[in-house]
Amino acid sequence: MLPGGLMTFKYESDMAIVRTRLQWILLCLGLVLLFAFPLTGSGYWLSWLTRLAVTIVAVLGLHILTGLCGQVSIGHAAFIGVGAYVAAVLSTRYGINGWLCLPLSGLAAGVVGVFFGLPSLRLRMFYLAMSTLAASYIIVWCFRNFDSLTGGFKGLSLDPLTLGGIDLGNHANFYLVAMAIMVLATFVAKNIQRTTVGRAFVAIRDNELAAEVNGIAVFRHKLLAFFIGCVFAGVAGWLWAYSQLRVNPEQFRILDSIWYLGMLIIGGMGSTTGVFMGALFLRLLEVAIDYIIPPLTDAFPSIATQLHVSLGLILFGTIIVAFMLFQPKGLYFLWLKLKTYYRIHPYSFVGET
Amino acid sequence: MDTFLGALVQGVLQGGVYALVVLGVIVVAKATKVINLAYGGILLVLTYLLWWLVDSMGLPLPVGLVIVLAAGVLVGFGIERLLMRPLMGRPEMDMITFLMTLVVGFTVMQGIAILAFGGVPQVMPRMFPEGNLNFAGVNFTYTSLFCFATAVAMFLAFVAYFRYSKNGLAMRCVSDDMIVSQSLGISVKRICSYAWAVGAVSAAVGGVLIGSMYAVDTNTGSFAMMRALPVLLLAGLDSLPGGFVGALLVGLAESFAGAYIDPHVGGFRELLPFILMLVILLVLPNGLFGKKAIRRI
Numbered sequence: 001m002l003p004g005g006l007m008t009f010k011y012e013s014d015m016a017i018v019r020t021r022l023q024w025i026l027l028c029l030g031l032v033l034l035f036a037f038p039l040t041g042s043g044y045w046l047s048w049l050t051r052l053a054v055t056i057v058a059v060l061g062l063h064i065l066t067g068l069c070g071q072v073s074i075g076h077a078a079f080i081g082v083g084a085y086v087a088a089v090l091s092t093r094y095g096i097n098g099w100l101c102l103p104l105s106g107l108a109a110g111v112v113g114v115f116f117g118l119p120s121l122r123l124r125m126f127y128l129a130m131s132t133l134a135a136s137y138i139i140v141w142c143f144r145n146f147d148s149l150t151g152g153f154k155g156l157s158l159d160p161l162t163l164g165g166i167d168l169g170n171h172a173n174f175y176l177v178a179m180a181i182m183v184l185a186t187f188v189a190k191n192i193q194r195t196t197v198g199r200a201f202v203a204i205r206d207n208e209l210a211a212e213v214n215g216i217a218v219f220r221h222k223l224l225a226f227f228i229g230c231v232f233a234g235v236a237g238w239l240w241a242y243s244q245l246r247v248n249p250e251q252f253r254i255l256d257s258i259w260y261l262g263m264l265i266i267g268g269m270g271s272t273t274g275v276f277m278g279a280l281f282l283r284l285l286e287v288a289i290d291y292i293i294p295p296l297t298d299a300f301p302s303i304a305t306q307l308h309v310s311l312g313l314i315l316f317g318t319i320i321v322a323f324m325l326f327q328p329k330g331l332y333f334l335w336l337k338l339k340t341y342y343r344i345h346p347y348s349f350v351g352e353t
Numbered sequence: 354m355d356t357f358l359g360a361l362v363q364g365v366l367q368g369g370v371y372a373l374v375v376l377g378v379i380v381v382a383k384a385t386k387v388i389n390l391a392y393g394g395i396l397l398v399l400t401y402l403l404w405w406l407v408d409s410m411g412l413p414l415p416v417g418l419v420i421v422l423a424a425g426v427l428v429g430f431g432i433e434r435l436l437m438r439p440l441m442g443r444p445e446m447d448m449i450t451f452l453m454t455l456v457v458g459f460t461v462m463q464g465i466a467i468l469a470f471g472g473v474p475q476v477m478p479r480m481f482p483e484g485n486l487n488f489a490g491v492n493f494t495y496t497s498l499f500c501f502a503t504a505v506a507m508f509l510a511f512v513a514y515f516r517y518s519k520n521g522l523a524m525r526c527v528s529d530d531m532i533v534s535q536s537l538g539i540s541v542k543r544i545c546s547y548a549w550a551v552g553a554v555s556a557a558v559g560g561v562l563i564g565s566m567y568a569v570d571t572n573t574g575s576f577a578m579m580r581a582l583p584v585l586l587l588a589g590l591d592s593l594p595g596g597f598v599g600a601l602l603v604g605l606a607e608s609f610a611g612a613y614i615d616p617h618v619g620g621f622r623e624l625l626p627f628i629l630m631l632v633i634l635l636v637l638p639n640g641l642f643g644k645k646a647i648r649r650i
Contacts, residue, residue, distance in 0.1 A: 072448060074455065119634040125447050126388045130582060131634050134627035137579070141624045258459055261452060306468050313464030320456045324449055325439055 003343045017190055034179055038172035046171045047243075048287070053178040054239045055279045059263050060189040060272065061232025066261070067269040068198060069225035070205030071120060075132035076260045078139035079230045081252030083109040083237020088156040088247045089149055098161040098242065105241075106234040112139070113230025120222045136254045143249040155248025158241055169245065178239055185232060190272050192228070201225055202270075255313075262320040268330025277331040282316065289315065358491045360612035361605070366493065366501040368604025370562050372597045373504035374577050375584040376511055377555035379596050383528040384548035386447075387437060388590075391454040393578030394462025395432075395553050399425055400477070400560035400569045401470035407478040414478055421557050429553030432457070433546045441545075458574070467571060474570035481565065500562040507558055511551065512593055520547055528591070580607075583629040587637070603629065 008014045018024055038046060062076050073079075083105035090096040090104060116135035120128050143150050150156065160169025161177070168174045192198040200221045203211040212218045241247050259282060267278025289312050296311070297304040323330065374396070381389040399421055406417040436457065440450055466472060481499040485492050515521035527534045527544045535541050556577075560569075563577055584603050588595035606629060611622040 070448075072451070116631075119631075126451060127586070127634055129451065130586060130630055133582070134630040134634075137627045138624060138631070141620070141627075145620055255459065258456060262456065265452065303468065303471075306471055309472065310464040310467040313460045314468065317456050317460030317464060321436065321453060321461065324453055324456075325436070328443070328449065 015194060017194075031183065034183075035176060038175055043171055046175050048283070050171065050175050050178045050243050052279060052283050053175075053182040054236050054243060055260075055263070055283060056182055056276060057185045057239060058233055058236035059260050059267075059275045059279050060185050061229040061236065062260050062264055063229075063270075063272065063275045064189060064192060064201070064232065065225050065229030067264055067271070067274075068193065068205060069201040069222060069229075071117070071222055071225060072125065072129045072261075073132040073226075073229070074129050074254065074257050074261070075116065075134075075136035075139070076229075076233055077252045077254065077256035078136040079109045079113050079233035080237040080240060080256075081139060081143060081247075081249075082112050082230075083234030084241040084247045084252070085143060085150060085156075085237070086234070087238045087241045088158050091158060092156050093149065098158075099163075102235065102238050105238040106231040109234025109237060110227045110231040113226045113233070114223050117223050117226030120226070121219050133254070136257060140249050140252055143252070151248075153249065155246055157246045160245060161242050168242070174243055178243060181235065181239060185235065186272060186276075189232070189275075193272075197221065197224065205270075259316065262316060265320055265328075266323050266330055268332030271332045273335070274330050274332035277335070281331065285316065285319070286312065355491070356612050359493075360608045362491045362493055363497075363611075364605035364608035365601060366497045366604070367608060368601035369501035369504040369508075370559065370566070371580045371584055371604055372508050372600035373555055373562065374559035375581040375588070375596045375600055376508055376593070377552040377559065378581050378585055379588065379590070379593060380511070380515075380524075380555070381548050381552040382585075382590050384524045385433075385437065385545045386528075387450045387454065388585075389454050389458075389549075389552055390451070390578065391432065391458030391462060392552065392556055392581065393574035393576075394458035394466070395425075395428055395574075396556040396560035396563075396577050397466045397569075397571065397574030398462050398469075399428070399553070399557040400564045400573060401466050401475075403557075403561055404475050404477055404564070404569055405470050408475070414480055417478070418561070421561070422554055425553040425557035426550045429550035430546050432553070433549035437545070437549070438542065458578070463571065463574065466574070472571045474568050476568050477561070477564040479565070480561075497566055500566055503558070504562055507555070508597060511555065515593065520544070524548060579626050583626045583633060586630055586633045 003020060006020065013019070018027055037049065058076065058080050061079075062073060065071055065073055065076075086105045086108040087098070087101040090101050091098050096104075112135075116131050117128075119131040143155075144152060146152075160167060161174070162168060163177075166173060168177060193202070200211065200216045203214065203216055204218055204221055204225075208218055240251070244251075263278035263282050264275065265278070266281050267274030267276070293308060293311060297307055300307065327333070374392075378389050378392050381387055402424055403417050403421045406412045406420055407414055412420070436453055437450065440446055440453065443449060481496045484495055486495055486498060515524060523534070523539045523544050524547065526537070526539055527541055531541050534544075559577060560573065563569075563573060567573075580603060584596060584599040587599035587602060603626065607622060607625055610625045614621045
């Protein structure tokens, strides 16, 4: 729904993502604020935002795979782990420059993703999800058991990244790198939806048979979706490795994959804005839980240790379930409704008698 | 040779228990077309419940068992009524129910088990005689033998229920076509509830058996789930006998891997179910006994 009084004369302006002057102003303002944040921000929120950026890059990948192409992956955290471990192993064991690891991480995760996407040739939904579930366990098992390469349970520590003499180990500097990659990833993800490939993905999601009849090479596009989605995951893994400066198998559990799916569900499948909303929602909830746990443990000291572990599990799970039951289109749909209401405002009552 | 026989017996005994575990998933999948990934979580909560009733509350074992089975029925009804029925018939129901059971099983149930029962490894109350049995040079515990016997008996009971009872017939009818069943006077809602209740009860029994073979901790749920899934893929989702054979095969594969590969590659045994899953998916996408999916154009 476009705002009233907006007239387009060219195809390009009809297809534009940013259409109005207000949107341009808001976008520039947002970007400036985003990159100026380290000047004022506290260390806590800086590292929180860095983690948020990593999450968003990862969920953008899942969004392309699940939201656009309709292929559910329960192994996304493991694919992120592949990216993180490739960066860690290459830079610590073989002394390869950290920046060179970035494309390698993405590529490695993409290739692994394609391998586990192979069953999508003949199988749908549940079976495919099983393959990614198996991927999740197999990959983490490899992290844990190839001690000589991956450091086993303890994992690996990385040296901070440098760029022309600037140390990117501290929060403020790495924050900028993370944000830059996040913006770039958003740009790519947003644009994929408008290319031939992206439209093929959506066609496959909506009706595989119709897509095939219309001449889309379904299997090849599914694998491509796996590749692109997992490249995003690999890049997110690289970011994760260099933001935490250590990797271990515990960081890439199947539970994290479920949270990524949950963010997609809460945000609303099939839109990049939804990805931002979902990731923000769950990460903010995490902060809120950190705040409410101390008073709760004071109130119930007998179950203090359990509360720490289980409160997040139960709360997150319940909220995701509630969204699936009552708002399956997610937060993005609510936002869309609000926007439409605002844009047609004086006439919004015309339809009602 | 001793290793071989030992692994064989061990594998068959374990396979029996897996059969019972996978039964619960197959029943739900058959009747309601939902792949119940919440199964592991339900199993975990019910197993902990039995431990808590008997060990902490000091109830006698039979009373505890009865309460746990009743709780299983309630959990099954509850999940069906609260979470599954609202989704029935919604577009993309496959994906949503799948994600729903995934989230419920791996997060909510897991969280409840930790919050309510502590999530610390616990030894289950003893329900079978102790000691080892020696048969033709193979050692195994009475516990695993009795677990096998219980599991197989339960499995056969359920199969008989589906074959011969009216509800079982209705369930098979619903699994064929919900709308036709409804118009023939079968209450699809009630049948789906029954299927979930049966699923949860078999989770309870399976969990108690697995718990008494090993111990119960927070991984018990995913342990059972991860054995059930390859069996499910092998059986092809809708065949009960296939489920039994598949469970035996997976149990055997696991114990042979434990006996022959583990000494060379440490920890291979825990990886095996997933490799099996991948291989089955790539080579036998319809499983051994599943209906061949015919794509109509």
